[in-house]
Amino acid sequence: MNENIIEIFSTVQGEGKYVGCRQVFLRLEGCNLHCSYCDTDSAVGMHPDCVVEEGAGTYHLVPYPNPISPQRAAELVEIAAAGVPHQALSITGGEPLLHAAFIRALAPHVQLPIYLETNGTLHEELKKCIDCVAGISMDIKLPSATTHPVWDAHVRFLEIAKTKDTWVKIVVAAESPDSEVDTAIRLVADTAPESMLILQPVTPYGGCTKPSPEQLLAWQENALRRLAHVRVIPQTHRMMDML
Template sequence: MKTHVNEVFSSIQGEGILIGRRQVFIRFSGCNLDCNYCDTSKSRDPLLGDLISTEELLFKINKLITPDFHSISLTGGEPLLHSDFIKEILEQNEFKSLLETNGSLPGELQKIAGLLDYVSLDIKLPEHEASKNWDDLFGLELKSIKLLRDEEINTYCKVVVMPETKVDMIGLIASKIAEEVQNTSKLSMVIQPVSPLDLWADGSQKLFEISEEAGKYIDVLTIPQIHKLLNVR
């Protein structure tokens, strides 16, 4: 089996609950959304990068493993567009894995959910993705979250917030997750201030308000993109 992979590289995880962990990142090509804050917009091209087999990818991964290696990060683009390829990789190897997904493809997620160790599910806000109906998109994300909790996968919901993000909207999202997902153990919400952090020079107080509102319903952390502060990929 072959698929398009944009790049494979080793770096430090700069987001979410695995922040600071050394990972091998596999950036798959293509995405089904068009978010306005995307920092890997080139990866939206489904033909970007090399067409490689699972064997070729495994070879690349093994060449990059270091003594401090923790796990592989399956990212993109949207990696679930390559779910069958990922399934083959995970079934054949014992790497710990983090899936970074927009959560809009629960049917594809179902194929590999039981093989994953961690999932970062990026919940979109109405202002993030104007080409989709937000209620429908959020419904798909909720379905993916419930699926992951049924499988007891360590999951965090990442929400990229901007200075203009409405506090009430974050509260609504957090309350809906708490309402729909009965098992919220091993489930957190990571509030991620949009980069660059200079945008928050006059708005940092709002991050406290957002965190407090989300914290009424779900475990919450506020974490910026640390890899950008370290100037690494």
């Protein structure tokens, strides 16, 4: 049940519905997708230590040897939180649902509500731990940014996830085809029309460039014709140079 954890730290949530809220982040290794704009080194087996921020907001980073048990991970979350009130524990990656059994084992040992930041494709793994999580930040991955389309997996995932506090995020770039963005919008409208949709302009990386204001407004207009809750939110933590 022990897992390699990349890092545990406290900061503000920089993306999505709860942007600006104070959260503890726990980052796990590995991902089942390869997105062109990904800037996270989550390669499996490449993290002999878990880097833990000892004291919320201190930036005092201390290595702890991997792998780590669920009970020990919960203790390290408390060390990172250091008595500061936090809104949630955000489990991210990589793809956290590659570690569904670990998340399920961790949940009874943490006091904070658990939120998942996921690429929204591993629906069978979500079933294994959905009763342990309070909310889900689900990405829809456009085919132009990944190695293959995953529309069907997204539909199956969202059908399960919508029973929780779930919002959907689409990372969009200048290169994103209108047809792909439209398909993603229709997928949300058809599967979970009450969910919030967030269009996130890409932070330029891996050859991707940010979309123009005109593109963003046109995509939001399209989405608002089908969904009531549509926001445009960039990666605000990058703007603030925060962890």
